[in-house]
Amino acid sequence: MDVIASSDATLADWRDAALTFEREVGKVVLGQERVIRLLTIAVFARGHVLLEGDVGVGKTTLLKAMARAIGGAYARVEGTIDLMPTDLVYDARIADDGRPRIDPGPLLKQGGDLSIFFFNEINRARPQVHALLLRLMAEGTVSAFGREVHFPHLQVFADRNRIEREETFELPAAARDRFFMEVQVTTPADREARRALIFDPRFHDTDRLVGAVREGLFDHQRLADIARLIQERIHASPAISDYTIALWDAVRAPHKAGITLPDVRMDRLVQGGASPRGLSFLVRAARVRAWLEGRDMIVPEDLRAVFPEVMAHRIFFDPVYEMRRDALAGALCRAAFETVPAP
Secondary structure (H helix, E strand, O other): OHHHHHHHHHHHHHHHHHHHHHHHHHHHOOOOHHHHHHHHHHHHHOOOEEEEEOOOOOHHHHHHHHHHHHOOEEEEEEOOOOOOHHHHHEEEEEOOOOOEEEEEOOOOOOHHHEEEEEEEOHHHOOHHHHHHHHHHHHHOEEEEOOEEEEOOOOEEEEEEEOOOOOOOOOOOHHHHHHOOEEEEEOOOOOHHHHHHHHHOHHHHOHHHHHHOOOOOOOOHHHHHHHHHHHHHHOEOOHHHHHHHHHHHHHHHOOOOOOOOOOOOOHHHHEEEOOOHHHHHHHHHHHHHHHHHOOOOEOOHHHHHHHHHHHHHHHOEEOHHHHOOHHHHHHHHHHHHHHHOOOO
């Protein structure tokens, strides 16, 4: 009982810190409460995140603020068509003495303390770069200078510009499946938030704005242990287990579940549904959401709150429907919840 009580007290303290984290980040990026909650869930589920949105909506500012609040080191690279995998690992240059020099690249400069790695415009990078990133996300290691370098505290965030398509490379299915979530970042809907972002000078100096965030709210080296404790202490009832499996079946074979969408042949829509790994990610996210809400048990709303971001990018459509992915994936997820009865 003493061990359980100690665990509960630890989780209560970390929950208070997580809610403080959300408030601190929310002071920097206005009108993005849902996005901040989703990223907080990803932090405590230890999952990598792909952000998608227009230019200038605050994705980089958001991640800088998160990195400062979490603590640990932050690194960023820009995706370009000429970027090579070695550019992430090595910094090759001509030194002041005119001799070639190879130093640690952006992944290695901070060593094993690297906490957040941000890959900006990932779809501009070549597939070879995606392959290196896939290994980094899956194993937390890269090979450099004749040895394996480990990143025990690393979380990867990537950004994809959804507007520009020229000189871009679509992420392969394996890489997309490694992302715990795909999160849409849009312009705030709240009128006052938009007014402040435009007219308040505080939001025009990004470095000063991020510098006002309280630093190191977490011991980032303990995040993995706290994440495991959350998964152990937040439970799912047999009814929730059955409900989760039924939702999975509904998005894998929507025609069998009786789901219909306008102008869609439902028997052809889905070529491949989410993998068991995707469902395990869904449950991980739901447990963290329940913890943040102060509960020790998953309820249907926890699954609903994270389902589109965890599951939609793991549903693979027939090529005929792929160009309508954004609209169809959202509609299919909504239809699954409308069709499958909640416990």
